[in-house]
Amino acid sequence: MPHAMPHPTRRSLLRAAVGSAATLALPAVAQSFPSRPIRLVVPFTPGGSSDLLARAVGQELAKSLGQPVVIDNVPGAGGSLGAERVARAPADGHTLLMGHIGTLAVNPALYPKLGYDPVRDFAPVAWVARVPNILAIHPSVPARTLAEFVQLARSRPGAMNYSSGGNGSAAHLTMEVLKLATRMPLVHIPYRGAAPAVADVIAGQVQAVFTGAPALLPHVRAGKLRAVAVSSPKRIPALPEVPTVAESGVPGTKGFEADQWYGLVAPAGTPAEALRLLNQQVNRALASPEVQARLAGEGAEPTPATPEAYGRLIAAEVQRWGPVVKAANIQPD
Numbered sequence: 001m002p003h004a005m006p007h008p009t010r011r012s013l014l015r016a017a018v019g020s021a022a023t024l025a026l027p028a029v030a031q032s033f034p035s036r037p038i039r040l041v042v043p044f045t046p047g048g049s050s051d052l053l054a055r056a057v058g059q060e061l062a063k064s065l066g067q068p069v070v071i072d073n074v075p076g077a078g079g080s081l082g083a084e085r086v087a088r089a090p091a092d093g094h095t096l097l098m099g100h101i102g103t104l105a106v107n108p109a110l111y112p113k114l115g116y117d118p119v120r121d122f123a124p125v126a127w128v129a130r131v132p133n134i135l136a137i138h139p140s141v142p143a144r145t146l147a148e149f150v151q152l153a154r155s156r157p158g159a160m161n162y163s164s165g166g167n168g169s170a171a172h173l174t175m176e177v178l179k180l181a182t183r184m185p186l187v188h189i190p191y192r193g194a195a196p197a198v199a200d201v202i203a204g205q206v207q208a209v210f211t212g213a214p215a216l217l218p219h220v221r222a223g224k225l226r227a228v229a230v231s232s233p234k235r236i237p238a239l240p241e242v243p244t245v246a247e248s249g250v251p252g253t254k255g256f257e258a259d260q261w262y263g264l265v266a267p268a269g270t271p272a273e274a275l276r277l278l279n280q281q282v283n284r285a286l287a288s289p290e291v292q293a294r295l296a297g298e299g300a301e302p303t304p305a306t307p308e309a310y311g312r313l314i315a316a317e318v319q320r321w322g323p324v325v326k327a328a329n330i331q332p333d
Contacts, residue, residue, distance in 0.1 A: 043082025
């Protein structure tokens with residue numbers, strides 16, 4: 001069972017991040033940065049959690065940095081195409097990647113010939129958010145709880161499907177962890193992105209999906225999908241009535257936690273002064289009422305931290321997810 005990630009309170013994190021930013025004296029080289037628009041690469045199609053978070057943070061960064069932040073969606077190969085482009089970009093701080101659990105922690109185990117190393121080839125900029133996954137099913141599925149869903153899936157081996165944004169995606173890994181814990185014989189149906197994966201569950205072509213809250217909340221609220229569990233250690237404010245997987249009482253799920261996480265990285269070798277300035281401004285953006293409200297509405301939790309703390313998270317998660325990929329025998333598309 002995966003170990004829970006550090007989970008400090010949002011208020012204490014925001015207070016610490018903003019306080020340190022206020023006392024930070026940046027060298028002159030950082031004061032001339034940025035000198036042109038910043039390209040923020042989202043390695044997935046529009047509409048998913050990475051895209052929504054990038055646009056929320058990018059809008060505030062553009063205000064504080066005085067330069068446009070251009071969102072560039074570069075999907076392909078489980079996010080590795082966009083990530084590789086950023087790794088090879090000039091290390092001047094003007095090209096950033098909205099990295100996440102898949103691109104920075106899962107892909108090293110998934111792709112034997114990955115074109116980048118998540119620790120060696122990137123400089124951590126800022127941890128942006130934790131995003132709980134929601135297990136959602138089509139309303140026609142006769143289950144109201146996780147226990148009922150597990151029992152139903154076991155009674156219909158091979159007849160029930162779940163979707164994801166692709167082989168090795170966060171949604172794929174999250175459901176595979178749950179399958180390993182509960183022995184559910186669900187069939188995986190991979191799509192090219194979170195949006196089409198969710199759309200086919202809404203249409204009733206697939207029975208379930210276990211993906212990030214931002215992509216599912218609008219449809220759960222509209223009654224198009226039924227939420228039966230969340231992946232976080234505690235219930236989320238956006239869906240207080242929906243229990244966690246760990247609360248379900250299903251054998252094997254005690255201590256279950258499989259949230260997604262997102263954060264910005266830059267090419268390795270980016271000047272430290274530019275990284276500190278970007279970190280300062282991202283943390284300020286996360287403290288703004290506008291971003292906090294937007295993230296809360298999407299079921300995401302801001303996680304301001306230092307670049308070093310975010311780097312430690314990435315390194316730990318690489319070690320965490322490798323064994324899951326192997327145990328579930330997950331192969332790339």
